[in-house]
Amino acid sequence: MTLCRISASAILSLNRMTLCRLFAPSYRVRVSCYSVGNRAMSCSRSSELMSVSPPLQPQKSADSASSSSGPKIGGCLENESSDDWNSHEKWFSLRNPQIQDDYRAYPMPTPGRIFSPKRVVNNDLHNETSPSFRPFNICYPEMRISGRGTPVKLNASLFTQNKQKRMENECLKNGIEWHKLGPGMILLKSFLGHDNQIEIVRICQKLGAGPGGFYQPGYSDGAKLRLKMMCLGKNWNPQTSAYEDTCFDGSKPPDIPNKFKDLVLRAITSSHELLKQENRFADVKKILPSMTPDLCIVNFYRNTGCLGLHQDKDESKESIGRGLPVVSFSIGDSGDFLYGKKRDEKKASRIKLESGDVLIFGGKSRDVFHGVPCIHRDTMPNWLRDESRLFPGRLNLTFRKY
Numbered sequence: 001m002t003l004c005r006i007s008a009s010a011i012l013s014l015n016r017m018t019l020c021r022l023f024a025p026s027y028r029v030r031v032s033c034y035s036v037g038n039r040a041m042s043c044s045r046s047s048e049l050m051s052v053s054p055p056l057q058p059q060k061s062a063d064s065a066s067s068s069s070g071p072k073i074g075g076c077l078e079n080e081s082s083d084d085w086n087s088h089e090k091w092f093s094l095r096n097p098q099i100q101d102d103y104r105a106y107p108m109p110t111p112g113r114i115f116s117p118k119r120v121v122n123n124d125l126h127n128e129t130s131p132s133f134r135p136f137n138i139c140y141p142e143m144r145i146s147g148r149g150t151p152v153k154l155n156a157s158l159f160t161q162n163k164q165k166r167m168e169n170e171c172l173k174n175g176i177e178w179h180k181l182g183p184g185m186i187l188l189k190s191f192l193g194h195d196n197q198i199e200i201v202r203i204c205q206k207l208g209a210g211p212g213g214f215y216q217p218g219y220s221d222g223a224k225l226r227l228k229m230m231c232l233g234k235n236w237n238p239q240t241s242a243y244e245d246t247c248f249d250g251s252k253p254p255d256i257p258n259k260f261k262d263l264v265l266r267a268i269t270s271s272h273e274l275l276k277q278e279n280r281f282a283d284v285k286k287i288l289p290s291m292t293p294d295l296c297i298v299n300f301y302r303n304t305g306c307l308g309l310h311q312d313k314d315e316s317k318e319s320i321g322r323g324l325p326v327v328s329f330s331i332g333d334s335g336d337f338l339y340g341k342k343r344d345e346k347k348a349s350r351i352k353l354e355s356g357d358v359l360i361f362g363g364k365s366r367d368v369f370h371g372v373p374c375i376h377r378d379t380m381p382n383w384l385r386d387e388s389r390l391f392p393g394r395l396n397l398t399f400r401k402y
């Protein structure tokens, strides 16, 4: 009875651990009563290009506001009872009392902050004593336990085991494997080496848990994207499809770290060198113009995350007109990437973006339709998982020039 009287929105506003504490004698009980709406609608970056694909798995709606009449524009409603949590709990088995303590003390990767159309103008969200403060942390705490329930702390032998993998990664980096996917569209395989990947995760974790950090974006009709997002440099507002100087919580977007800008520059320079190798007479800067980013959208997809086919076209006319590239870093679990001339999934080409890959699309490919239909579970390199403690899922950073 008590449960029945609690509205879906009140339940949504509680985090997972709070719910567990309220309704379950044991922390292992899975709380699924706050799942809302249909799942797995396609999502889009630009409202003009949105489509709604059939739900992958029909679900009973718990909240009439997001029931079958649902969003007419894309956007996937999160289902927090999804089996994302199975892998989460596998990692985080609570048998060990020591771990339970860590677990309780640590902010959970709960839905995080849900975007509210009502802009929060003060910094209350970031006052840790505020009940609404729920940072989304993309990494596990220092201590975790493995799937078998054995405590794992990163030690010397684990480093040695990982060394082999790290070396393989570095070797690939030196002899860059690359693919030309279109005019001005280049995939640099394993371009980001071990240290860069770890550092990117570390920086994103830190920025993502602070003001203007990761939240779940949504469109004006309430449809939510199936990912967590953070913007650097400028804020991209999914409700207006425009860039702004303030984040969803009223804070100033964090600057793009210089480290990131250097990597973007290196990726573009390497692409020029590779294009030059192919044709030494080619005007490579015409094929793929150079770009210094002033904004970056950071997405974190869990295993059920996705992003519908869309074009990146909210940057300035000048930037798009000049074909200034979008430079995309992939870290963590692999994700499929669709791209094509039309917004048609069936006709689109498909590649797999793996941890460390850098994809660049500029010049004549700047307006390519693209999207991420799925993330591949358990494909993150072991060394990355062990050393960065990134949650299962995929971290993606797209750099652009406004």
Ligand SMILES: O=C(O)CCC(=O)C(=O)O
Binding pocket: 045, 297, 299, 307, 312, 328, 337, 353, 370, 371, 372, 396, 398
């Ligand atoms: O995750 C990706 O690879 C693509 C992300 C993307 O297209 C975007 O953020 O606009």
Ligand SMILES: [Fe+2]
Binding pocket: 045, 310, 311, 312, 370, 398
């Ligand atoms: Fe995009």
